[in-house]
Amino acid sequence: MLKVFKKYIEDSFPELLDSHFIIACSGGLDSTVLVELCYQAQLQFSLAHCNFRLRGEASDGDEAFVRDYAKRLKKQIFVTHFDTLGYVNQHKVSVQMAARELRYAWFELLLSQNNKSFLLTAHHANDVLETFLINLSRGTGIDGLTGIPAKINYLRRPLLPFSREELEHFAQVEEMEWREDASNADTKYLRNKIRHEIIPALNELHPTFSENFKNTLSYLNQTQTIASAHLHKLKEEIFIKSKGRVEIEIAKLKELNPLSIYLHGLFSTYGFKEMNNIETLLDGLSGKQLVSNTHVLTKNRDVLLLTSLDETALKNQEFFITEEEVPLNLPISLEFTVVPERFDNSEKVIFVQKNILKYPLTVRKWKNGDYFYPIGLNGKKKLAKFFKDKKIDVLSKEETWLLCSGEQIVWVIGMRADNRFRVVDTAQEILKIEFT
Known part of the structure; x- marks a missing residue:
């Protein structure tokens, strides 16, 4: 198995050959075999273990086992503890979903903090079959039937070609030790029920079921490749x-x-x-x-x-401009300059009477009920009507920013200035505001 594993790494995961990665290790058979294979293949890695505090002394025993295993291999280990039941109560999710969300959030943080690019999990061929049947029972498209991806984002899964039986055989030959999680036998969980009751029944009905499933999965992946290419071409067109x-x-x-x-x-x-x-x-x-x-x-x-x-997350945010400083975090670029004379306003540049402004100025998105006095028009006009008359589409309206003095609109930025702030006394300071 080691020889096949090394060849699979060379062919499918060459990025792991010259990088230091992290292996998620629970202490169970699957992850322990993955660690052993990577160790014997002389790859460079550290271990990561999550203690979910769900099984009392057994959870602490798993942690102690993995710590001792890392010590024997002389490998760095990262360990974290979760209040999983507290997370369940707070977020109203299942225990399994809570454990999944907690560990993957920690994995991402761990990689970022330690400048690593990849994390390996020990999903294998049996997991692919179980996931297929779970998704099939819930109703799914081809994406849900094509198995667990070997590569996605930072995750790498180099045991997917191997069955659990092959992992067990390797562990026995190598005289390895591992931890058994008693909850894995509890058929109240859907995955366990499929593992211990449905798959054995399918194998009994058809002795070559497992091999047939591999072929079916290969055909589905080929079909998905064709469909994906067609959809990609269609997206480029429309x-x-x-x-x-x-x-x-x-x-x-x-x-x-x-x-x-x-x-x-x-x-x-x-x-x-x-x-x-x-x-x-x-x-x-x-x-x-x-x-x-x-x-x-x-x-x-x-x-x-x-x-x-x-x-769209910026929609409800407001940004403040003091008389002394324009903040760097503005969503758009504005330049404020005191000038000796004014010129005609344009969509990109306006001139206003500075002493009329009330600081801090505000940059915000428009909302229902907003109105202003557009230069060149008589009286006030609701922004909604202004946008409609200019035939501004829905998203362009949402992307429009306003420059405001108190509750009054100074400028519908990039479109029209407000008549109330126009320059009427050239003896006062004139402020040029430019949308760059």
Whole structure:
């Protein structure tokens, strides 16, 4: 097995050959075998162990075992302790989900703090089958049926080609020790029920089930590769990048058949999971939005606008400018200069009567009810009506910033200045404000 493992590392994970990585080690069979294989392959690594404090003395025993193992191998070890049940109560998630979220958050922090690029986990072929059946039972697309990725972000999983039986055989031949987690036998957990009851039954029904599954998984991955290439080409054609966002023509989306499958392929990577909602959005009113954990999808006349949620997070923020200093954290670049004379205002430059301003000035996004007195027009005008008259689309409105003096708008930045702050007394200081 060692020879096959080393060849697999050379072919599929060459980045591990010349780097120092971290191995997540629980003390169980799988992770202990992974550590031993990496040690015998003379790779450079440290260990990381999470004590979830869920099994009392047994959890502490696991920690002691891994610490002793690291000491025998003369490897650095990182250990952390979690209040897992406290996290469950606070976030209202299952124990298994809590443990997953806690450990992966710690893994990312650990890599960052120690300037490491990769962390290895001991997922193997049986885990792939169990995950396939779990996703199948819940309902899923091809993404949920193609197994656990060998590489994703900082994670590397070099045991995926090996079955648990192969790991057990290696451990027995090497006369290794490991820790058994009693909860792994408890069939109240779905994964354990699949492991101990469903998979043995499938093997009994068809003796070559495991080998057949490997072939099926290979075919699914090949199909996914073809589908991904097609979707990538389609995105290049209809996802048009413009001004930091993506515009998608609704008419072109409606030409796709079957529509729901295409919508899933095109938008699921942005966090959108309910395709019925996207189909409804296609025929919805302009301005309607769908929000995922990472992105916002907005209907704007005959297109959908896709933007990162990070951009919309600025919507409710305000930035303050004192008379002495313009802060460096402004979301847009403004320059303030006292000048001896004024010229005509433009979209990028305005001239205002400085003594009328009330400091600190505020830079913020517009909100319903805002109004101003646009230069060149008589009287006041609501911003919503101003935007509508100028045919400003939904997202451009959201991206517009205002410069305010107290509650009064001085400038709809990049568009129109307010008449109340125009220069009327040239004997007073004139302030030039430039949007660069």
